[in-house]
Amino acid sequence: MLRKLAFLFILLTPFFSHLAIAQKISSLAQNTANYAAEIYQQDMVNSLKALIKYNTVAVEGMPSTANPIHIAFKQALKNQALALGFDYQDHGYVMIIGLGNSKQRVGIITHGDIQPVNATKWAKSPFELDLTSEPGKLIGRGTEDDKGPISSALYAMKAIKDKKINLKKRLELYIYMAEESDWDPLKEFIKNHDLPQTNITLDAEYPVVTAEKGYGTIQMTFPTHKINDKTLHISAFTGGFFGSQIPEDAQVIIENANQTLLNNIQTIALKHPKMKYTYQWKNKQLTITALGKSAHSSKPEAGLNAITHLAELLSMQDWPNNASGALINFVNENLGTNLYGDNFGDISYQDDFMGKMTVSPTVLKQLTDGIQLKINIRRPRGKSTKMLELQINQVIQKWQTKHNINLLDLKNDIEAPFIQTNAPHINTLLNVFSHFSGIQNAKPIAIGGGTNSRLFPNAVSFGPSMPNTEYTGHSEHEFITMKQFVLNLKMYTAVMIELAK
Numbered sequence: 001m002l003r004k005l006a007f008l009f010i011l012l013t014p015f016f017s018h019l020a021i022a023q024k025i026s027s028l029a030q031n032t033a034n035y036a037a038e039i040y041q042q043d044m045v046n047s048l049k050a051l052i053k054y055n056t057v058a059v060e061g062m063p064s065t066a067n068p069i070h071i072a073f074k075q076a077l078k079n080q081a082l083a084l085g086f087d088y089q090d091h092g093y094v095m096i097i098g099l100g101n102s103k104q105r106v107g108i109i110t111h112g113d114i115q116p117v118n119a120t121k122w123a124k125s126p127f128e129l130d131l132t133s134e135p136g137k138l139i140g141r142g143t144e145d146d147k148g149p150i151s152s153a154l155y156a157m158k159a160i161k162d163k164k165i166n167l168k169k170r171l172e173l174y175i176y177m178a179e180e181s182d183w184d185p186l187k188e189f190i191k192n193h194d195l196p197q198t199n200i201t202l203d204a205e206y207p208v209v210t211a212e213k214g215y216g217t218i219q220m221t222f223p224t225h226k227i228n229d230k231t232l233h234i235s236a237f238t239g240g241f242f243g244s245q246i247p248e249d250a251q252v253i254i255e256n257a258n259q260t261l262l263n264n265i266q267t268i269a270l271k272h273p274k275m276k277y278t279y280q281w282k283n284k285q286l287t288i289t290a291l292g293k294s295a296h297s298s299k300p301e302a303g304l305n306a307i308t309h310l311a312e313l314l315s316m317q318d319w320p321n322n323a324s325g326a327l328i329n330f331v332n333e334n335l336g337t338n339l340y341g342d343n344f345g346d347i348s349y350q351d352d353f354m355g356k357m358t359v360s361p362t363v364l365k366q367l368t369d370g371i372q373l374k375i376n377i378r379r380p381r382g383k384s385t386k387m388l389e390l391q392i393n394q395v396i397q398k399w400q401t402k403h404n405i406n407l408l409d410l411k412n413d414i415e416a417p418f419i420q421t422n423a424p425h426i427n428t429l430l431n432v433f434s435h436f437s438g439i440q441n442a443k444p445i446a447i448g449g450g451t452n453s454r455l456f457p458n459a460v461s462f463g464p465s466m467p468n469t470e471y472t473g474h475s476e477h478e479f480i481t482m483k484q485f486v487l488n489l490k491m492y493t494a495v496m497i498e499l500a501k
Helices: 002-016 027-052 068-083 147-162 184-191 259-269 306-313 323-334 385-403 426-437 482-500
Strands: 087-090 094-099 105-111 137-139 170-176 198-201 209-212 214-223 233-240 249-255 276-282 285-291 358-367 370-379 408-414 445-447 479-481
Touching: 027 068, 027 147, 027 426, 027 482, 068 087, 068 094, 068 147, 094 147, 094 184, 105 147, 105 482, 137 482, 147 170, 147 482, 170 482, 198 482, 214 323, 233 306, 233 323, 249 306, 259 276, 259 285, 259 306, 285 306, 306 323, 306 358, 323 370, 323 385, 370 408, 385 408, 426 482, 479 482
Parallel strands: 105 170, 105 198, 209 445
Antiparallel strands: 087 094, 094 170, 137 479, 214 370, 214 408, 233 249, 233 358, 249 285, 276 285, 358 370
16 A cells, blocks of 8 residues: 555656745736736737737648738737837747847747637627627637737736846747647747747646646548438438537438437437427428537537437437448447546546546538548546557447448547646746735646647646636637736736746
8 A cells, every 4th residue: 555655656746746835926027917917908908809800720721821811810910019019030830929139038839820610609700809798708719729818928028028127038929820730830840940948838727737638539430321211210410510629519310200209309308408409390301400518629528519419319229320320329339428438448547637538529521431420539648559549449340340330431640648747937837826816725737638838848838727717719609708818917927027037
């Protein structure tokens, strides 16, 4: 027993050696942070308003450097930076906004690209900063992830510049244009550029993120297969929007349905009180539409997965194995509404610090030869990639044999978890967080998402989302509260001073 406890202590030491020992931050940092909040609240909102209007989602087959909307966004960002008195560098996919001339540097890492949106689900355009639909909230795509942090960082730097603070280290704000879609251009940039010695990423949560689960995708296609179209069967199953969003919408079409079937379905629906289902008859064709709740796929518990819940409505029987029916059967047998892979063979596991692996079907894509299913996973440390892939493949092979189906385009793309054990500025970040948030004894945390912290020296994430609050990035209701926006401004101002003074 003692040996096990000793091992556990050694295992967790890199994380819990950084407990926020109550230390006062400098009066210079406090006063400048208060000045920033007093003077620049409206300017910060105006900055965000100007950045939000650009739909900087990735376009397949078009590099960011050739995307006219990305180019226009970068010009708007350059205009803001130069107007505030900063230097500006454009390296294609990466922009750097700087203050100071020292060779020693502090990097502030953000991104200017966004995830797709379904504009019909927003009260106003997601590309116009909505300040009125829900008073106290700034609503729009990118408000939390990650254009809001860019605006906060700009005005933190502006407050420092106003006060003519003599920093020993240069501040560099990095804005990457493909964080949500392609990290390869950033990796190429890093090969040819010296990076700051100290870095923080503004793309996650407080207090300080020192570990990130590994992102993964399990992909398969359920082939088109002829069946007797006079029998009860599912002719279509659609749902999901993009890979890192818990799907809010899904729909099935059932052929040769009857009232008894609908009664059974509606009985199961009573088990899903938070889901909304609509039923539409056309002769013997029954269409069922499911409305859940979108969320970042690293936090599936914050959403309601429309794909899995709709599949469960149809779990009273095995369906004929055309593409849609086979897909329904697979989801019900191997996934269900469980979030952690408990039904998917032996893949489920957890780590004491990083938490449980999550397993979420996120996208159904109609192809010429069938329906493609993508399952998003977020894996902690504690199991090798080889073992995880073996266990995944065993489940898929067993299911194929049972149903006499050969799935197409089988792929597993699984990244390693990230653990930061060498970031000497962690205690500084914890102290700043505790001072301004009032939350004492703050400790480093792990998250399910992945950030560019993985690529920068000594990098950890610092905000912008508060602990125990809903993260709205990637959802169809993304916002940041004005209170949080200002608090971020204060904390970023103080952190920049404390790290660079």
